[in-house]
């Protein structure tokens with residue numbers, strides 16, 4: 001790792017190893033100039049903060065750690081979500097920021113990658129506590145974010161409401177409303193219609209193209225979705241709309257499985273009323289990890305990182321994996337699945353629908369001119385399906401898998417931009 005980073009070990013973490021490992025493999029494959037690859041291996045700016053957080057009981061004060069990492073400032077403002085998670089660290093956020101850079105370049109939105117994180121478990125917080133953490137973290141990073149510098153969005157453990165508090169805190173600070181400082185906010189504040197569904201919908205737009213490659217019929221194809229949050233839930237809705245058969249979905253309580261197909265609106269209603277999937281009547285309740293080994297055509301890991309690993313990859317029966325989460329497949333699992341002939345649409349392509357509609361949201365905020373749902377969805381479909389075709393063409397030309405092909409596309413675009421900008425001074 002040290003030789004890979006040419007520096008200290010401040011970013012050292014399992015996820016950063018994954019991101020840099022993928023990058024190194026592809027940089028070699030492309031014959032990328034060593035001077036350029038060296039620059040791309042480490043984030044350009046990292047902000048680490050710690051701040052006090054008072055619990056509702058007025059007696060307990062915790063010191064909380066937060067991060068905002070901007071991987072690449074070459075292409076425009078930086079862009080990426082903020083996650084609230086109990087184990088997030090600088091290395092994880094840095095890896096995710098690097099993946100955001102490639103993701104933005106693959107779909108051609110004019111941003112570099114960034115990511116933020118607050119090390120806290122949002123499930124244990126009251127609404128008031130969540131609001132205090134959000135506002136204080138926003139103040140801590142206020143000098144490094146802005147509509148022309150770095151634009152946060154939701155990620156694991158954050159949502160539209162958190163983005164609304166972030167927007168309000170920033171706007172209070174500068175003295176006027178600045179909707180474009182954040183995306184994934186409620187439409188009432190300048191959020192885009194169809195942003196909430198964008199990641200899940202974007203994933204499913206790629207199913208017909210990917211199904212053609214592996215020779216399955218997308219209509220009636222059986223689908224298992226790990227996760228029923230902002231990505232998994234809307235992937236399930238989109239899957240049902242396009243007449244695939246969604247047979248299993250999961251959350252932290254476990255998975256619901258019905259080989260005849262789940263009634264997704266009914267599952268959604270159950271979760272809205274009962275919070276967790278457990279107890280949903282019209283399905284079997286199984287262990288969440290068993291979902292990966294079900295006999296399905298398409299698997300969509302849409303929750304957290306590292307769920308497909310060396311101990312379960314060989315048991316995967318799906319022919320197609322569409323990665324909704326960031327980094328759901330470890331490097332080792334990736335090799336095993338590739339050998340098994342599983343076609344993987346990698347995260348940096350598959351889940352790029354989120355940041356694509358975030359880009360649309362930012363454009364609408366900056367122009368103060370808002371689009372209809374049909375306009376957003378049609379443009380999203382066009383960008384996702386074109387990106388798939390372009391990445392697939394590289395995969396065919398070079399005789400490589402889709403992950404490496406996607407990385408080549410993203411890295412090439414960024415490297416070209418770096419070379420023409422030159423070095424200051």
Ligand code: GLU
Nearest residue numbers: 080081153155354355358
């Ligand atoms: N957090 C999402 C991602 O990982 C969205 C980022 C954004 O919209 O800026 O792609």
